[in-house]
Amino acid sequence: MNPEDxxxxxxxxxxxxKDLLTPIIKHPAPEYAVTNPLYCLGGIxxxxxxxxxxxxxxxxxxxxxTPLEAYKSVEHIMTAVPMGSLVRSLHHWSANTMIAAVMxxxxxxxxxxxxxxxxxxxxxVGVTLLLITTTFGFSGYLLPWDQLAFWATKIGTGIAGxxxxxxxxxxxxxxxxxxxxxxxxxxxxxxxxxxLPITIAILLLLHFAMVRIQGISGRL
Amino acid sequence: MNDKITFTITRxxxxxxxxxxxxLFFAGGALASILKYLWPPSVAKGGSAxxxxxxxxxxxxxxxxxxxxxxxxSILLHMPAGFRAFGSVCTHLGCIAYWKPExxxxxxxxxxxxxxxxxGAVISGPPPSPLPAIDIVVKEGAIYALKWKDPSYVxxxxxxxxxx
Numbered sequence: 235m236n237p238e239d240x241x242x243x244x245x246x247x248x249x250x251x252k253d254l255l256t257p258i259i260k261h262p263a264p265e266y267a268v269t270n271p272l273y274c275l276g277g278i279x280x281x282x283x284x285x286x287x288x289x290x291x292x293x294x295x296x297x298x299x300t301p302l303e304a305y306k307s308v309e310h311i312m313t314a315v316p317m318g319s320l321v322r323s324l325h326h327w328s329a330n331t332m333i334a335a336v337m338x339x340x341x342x343x344x345x346x347x348x349x350x351x352x353x354x355x356x357x358x359v360g361v362t363l364l365l366i367t368t369t370f371g372f373s374g375y376l377l378p379w380d381q382l383a384f385w386a387t388k389i390g391t392g393i394a395g396x397x398x399x400x401x402x403x404x405x406x407x408x409x410x411x412x413x414x415x416x417x418x419x420x421x422x423x424x425x426x427x428x429x430l431p432i433t434i435a436i437l438l439l440l441h442f443a444m445v446r447i448q449g450i451s452g453r454l
Numbered sequence: 455m456n457d458k459i460t461f462t463i464t465r466x467x468x469x470x471x472x473x474x475x476x477x478l479f480f481a482g483g484a485l486a487s488i489l490k491y492l493w494p495p496s497v498a499k500g501g502s503a504x505x506x507x508x509x510x511x512x513x514x515x516x517x518x519x520x521x522x523x524x525x526x527x528s529i530l531l532h533m534p535a536g537f538r539a540f541g542s543v544c545t546h547l548g549c550i551a552y553w554k555p556e557x558x559x560x561x562x563x564x565x566x567x568x569x570x571x572x573x574g575a576v577i578s579g580p581p582p583s584p585l586p587a588i589d590i591v592v593k594e595g596a597i598y599a600l601k602w603k604d605p606s607y608v609x610x611x612x613x614x615x616x617x618x
Contacts (some may be wrong), residue, residue, distance in 0.1 A: 268540055363530065406493070407489070407492045407493065407494075409494070410494045411494045411524075412494075412524055412525055413524065413525025413526065414525070415525055417494060
């Protein structure tokens with residue numbers, strides 16, 4: 235018997251891996267979904283998300299969220315850290331690709347009518363996921379602390395501030411003051427690496443669970 | 455057909471409602487403290503904090519010192535009549551106005567706005583209102599900025615956070 239079979243047997247005896255994993259691995263997907271590449275878009279978005287998590291964790295090891303250090307630390311990642319520019323470029327391009335994939339995925343769902351009964355709630359969760367993805371992009375935009383980052387955040391928080399009645403308060407809590415500075419950086423950093431990842435993980439779990447329970451919808 | 459609308463409240467129902475109200479009370483307290491935590495401390499104090507601009511001997515008469523106040527570009531002038539401080543964000547379209555010693559003006563280059571360096575009042579050009587004055591105090595040989603003379607100025611800049 236191979237050593238890997240032995241290891242598998244050891245775990246299987248204790249945790250009944252066979253009962254647990256077989257329905258996940260052997261779950262049949264419908265023919266129309268396997269053969270049509272349009273059904274890959276959600277999976278592409280999720281793959282991007284996994285790459286973003288991995289590269290993001292590595293970036294967080296060198297990045298410093300203060301106005302004095304932020305740009306320098308990003309520069310350090312890009313020029314001095316071995317493979318640093320690769321990790322950051324992967325993060326950058328996966329982020330762009332994820333937004334594109336999520337948008338296309340939504341269009342696929344819309345035009346194929348896959349949001350209809352009984353999948354209404356999954357559509358709602360999906361739209362929330364789209365909003366969270368764009369918020370990820372917006373909060374990550376500030377972190378390099380260059381001119382583009384500063385003005386994009388100025389405009390974004392200004393738009394939030396233009397909401398009637400509550401806008402001013404939302405903008406104050408988001409910015410952490412009346413102008414973009416050190417407070418804004420740490421707040422956006424916390425949103426980008428703590429709040430949003432936890433939220434998106436929970437919603438993704440719901441999203442996938444609903445697909446598994448309800449199945450993939452066929453063509454119209 | 456029964457056209458009377460009747461409510462029956464059992465003791466259990468009443469207890470449930472009361473328990474719900476108590477839960478809401480505690481949830482409200484938690485939410486309020488979270489918001490209180492997130493509320494920017496500088497705004498809680500009215501958008502003001504005493505900050506040191508410069509030592510008196512660093513700014514001789516006729517010279518200026520640029521500084522940031524509440525995140526806004528500001529200017530300290532030592533006029534023959536004494537120290538003056540203004541927010542230097544032009545009230546027209548938000549360019550940064552600067553001191554022009556040869557003409558004795560605070561000048562905004564974008565649309566040729568001219569301000570009086572003693573009062574901040576508009577002398578000529580398109581600005582609709584004077585430059586916002588900053589209250590300053592001189593103590594122990596240094597100049598400190600205290601607060602905007604017009605407290606509502608902070609409100610307008612936070613409201614128009616998107617513009618300059």
